[in-house]
Amino acid sequence: MTKHIAHVESAVKKWLQPDNFALKKAIDKTVSEGLFSTEDIRYQIRVLKRNVESGQIREWAERSGLKDERSAAGKKVLCLHAGNLPLVGFQTALGVILSGADYYGKLSRKDPYLMQSFLKLAEHELTGSEIQFSTDLNAFRELNADEVIFAGSEDSVEVIKKEIAGIKATRAEAGYHIRTAKYSMVYLDNKDPETMKDFAEAVLRYEGQGCRSVAIVVSPYRLDSFKCEMTDYIELFWMHNPPEGKVSPGVEYQFAFNKAIERSQAWLDHFLIQETDELPKYDRVVNWVPGDEAKVREMVSKAGKQLQSVYTTGNRIEGVETELVSKAQRPDLWWKPDGVDVIRTLINNER
Structure with a gap:
């Protein structure tokens, strides 16, 4: 197992090397087709590189209890x-490969090239288990996978299960690991410069589309008292990471509605921040909730499975598992999407 982990680590480091032409080509193709911005891709790769170079692959394996006698060798996992x-x-792909299971990846057509550049290298470098991938789900017809991992809304779960079953991509008794979290929350209790930079990153990176992106702010400050400082740091972030997306008509309607009822809000062209304790309904909308730590607990309960993570500026909140807001878009490799460690789940047969 020690040798296996070392081989995986070596393959990832090789993929992240600056002279990796395949990765450069994948980045160029992704940008030229307008799938993601250069800034967001480079940011993600820098985060992964820093994590890998600091020994997090080995540490993740140790934290997950990865040992020879509990590896998932021979298990087919469809992602x-x-x-x-x-x-x-x-x-997810790295976790499955580390576990020793056979990896089968249905890649998104919105991000095929970057993942493919890693998986092709891994397929060549790592011979201990099967690695297959495609953007076409039909490529996994009659795979009879033992486990399925995917992210999506609760409304889409049954549809996807039916589609997978229709092509016999899984066994009848296959385990499903479904991630449904949509957004994260921060308890913002100070206005110091580093906190504000971290806050802007947590809200705006990746156009706010990630489940770790902040869509709810709980703060002892009212929105009106925070607008000036917040706008300055948002504009600073956009200076280095120009926004590309536009708000939906629903967001424009929400802005007009807020104005009519005289609700405090900040219109930022590409984002709307509004003072309300309702749950987020639209992309590019952040709900600002005045309140204390008790309000955080209330909003955690209210959001339920839609909530991924709760961030703070350093203080702990009783009864709530938290992370630092500085780690919002820079998670460690072992972070647990929807509270689940993919390696531990596969090696322990957790369902």
């Missing part, structure tokens, strides 16, 4: 990767 962020499926 249906999302495409809302560049390389959003990387952690």
Whole structure:
């Protein structure tokens, strides 16, 4: 197992090397087709590179209890990767490969090239288990996978299960690991410069499309008292990461509605921040909720499975598992999407 982990680590490091032409080509193709921005792709790769170079692959394996006698060797795992962020499926693919299971990846057509550049290299470098991938689900017809991992809304779960069953991509008794979290929350209790930079990153990186992106802010400050400082840091972020997306008509309607009822809000052309304790309904909308730590607990309960993570500026909140807001878009490799460690799940047969 020690040798296996070392081989995986070596393959990932090789993929992340600056002279990797295949990765450069994948980046260029992704940008030229307008799938993701250069800034977001480079940011994601820098985060992965820093994690890998600091020894997090080995540490993740140790944290997950990965040992010879509990490896998932021979287990077929079908991964249906999302495409809302560049390389959003990387952690799942890496976890499956580390576990020793056979990896079968249905890549998103929104992010095919970046993942493919890693998987092709891994397929060549790692011979201990099967690695197959395609953007076409039919490529996995009659696979009879033992486990399925995918992210999506609760409304789409039964549809996807039916589609998979229709082509016999899984066994009848296959285990499903479904991720349904949509957004994250921050308890913002100070206005110091580093906190504000981290906050802007947490909200705006990847156009706010990730489940780790902040869509709810709980703060002892009212929105009106925070607007000036917040706008300055948002504009600074956009200076280096120009926004590309536009708000939906629903967001424009929400802005007009807020104005009519005199609700406090900040219109930022590409984002709307509004003072309300309702749950987020639209992309590019952040709900600002005045309140204390008790309000955080209330909003956690209210959001339920839609909520991925809760961030703070350093203080702990009783009864709530939290992370630092500085790690919102820079998670460790072992972070747990929807509270689940993919390696531990596969080696322990957790369902």
